[in-house]
Amino acid sequence: MKINARQQNILARLRQHEDIQIDTMAEYFQVTTQTVRRDVNQLCKAGYARRIHGGVGLPVQLTNTSYQLRSDLQFDVKDKIAKKVADSIPDGATIMMGIGTTVTRIAYYLKTKNRVITNNLQVVKILESNPEIEVYIAGGLFRSQQQDVVGHSVLTFFNSFEADIGILGCAAVTESHIAIEHETAEAELSQSILHNSRQTWLVADASKWSGSASVKIASLATFDQIYTNQTNLPQDLAITAIE
Template sequence: MTPNPRQLALLHAVQSQGSVMLDDLSATLGVSLQTVRRDVQRLADEGLLARFHGGVRVAGSTVENIAHGQRQTLHAEGKARIARAVAREVPNDCSLILNIGTTTEAIAQALLRHTGLRVITNNLNVALTLSANPQCEVIVAGGVLRGRDRGVVGEAAIDFIRQFKVDIALVGISGIEADGTLRDYDYREVKVSQAIMAHAREVWLAADHSKFNRPAMVEVARLSGIDRLFTDAPVPEPFPALLHDAQVRCHVAN
């Protein structure tokens, strides 16, 4: 099909946000919900979008993440707000683990004024950022270096992390599905993230709004495995009830 101007505007709205609720698309485009549903169905039939209950997202692979450089610019403003909200909650003089991801990289930037931090990470971008803070000791996990995003994965990284028990794990994720599972793409990265979460007294998840209802292949954990969620917009259905049942404290960074 050749999308008409309204459908092109709909595509652009979804691509700019990653995922959007149908009600919000109706308001944004100034058309009826019935028109939005019809356009979404046509675009989904062509493989240009993927539907989920009450909303629509960018059609994408469940087995491979988008490129690191693209993720750095995607929802950058929302990630920066999340990072500032996380930094406000992180006390000075504590120990942290940060995993791979552009949101944790934004958090590292927001922690540059903190004092007395001891940070363990398998993300060389995080390590390089925090090395500029003289009041922060950075400990880098060894293992296999992924050149595409400077993440460290593999059994050596897992064994290294298992030596520690930190105050807070600050973790990012690729997708949160409607069944309450946290998911990612690379099983080697997932194994390291699971070790990180298991060796922290509290687990804080940082995820922008596009991560909700986004599918990925490998299960990292369930919502019950985290203590706090930091995001940049009110969470869509069915996640408020899931978060309540899992006793997760939700922070929306305005």
């Protein structure tokens, strides 16, 4: 399902409020209730939301929902970020690639002779047909919903390498400019990439600033480069703006 701009906005507001009435959304968007219902029905059918009396709410679990659902959200922006990141990676670099759908998109655009170290199984799947790229895969607990591998063995795996560039995403960004994740295991993996990379790049579309999670990864100031379409960020951050 391709999600339109208003539907993206509905999902962002749901993350903030958990449930919203149809009439409230119609007034907010200045459209008819029929238009909102059509958008909501499509979101519910695809599993992004669920109907409640007079309105719409989050699914039972949208705290860390399935890979396919997350990959559809903000797809166009994620794709632009991925292209920009891939264009910035030098030939022959060793790259650590973490979890997340934006990180995964980058794999589609890697064309140079690189070494990739990852626990992201979608990245592995994409790169399997690229003989120019050497791929190292972490072993551990497989999470089918997230399409990744986690656990202490993955931390040990990452700690055995030193990468030129570490690329990671996040579940959300706080008002105090902290990148955060849903689960401790995810945050620890991202921190391991930070500790074992000479440069660290964060990829995060603007919706992350309205997201919710609770486990700290690091301050945005920690990253050498932040690729995002979010505006009005502190000037001391190293931002590569995506339009």
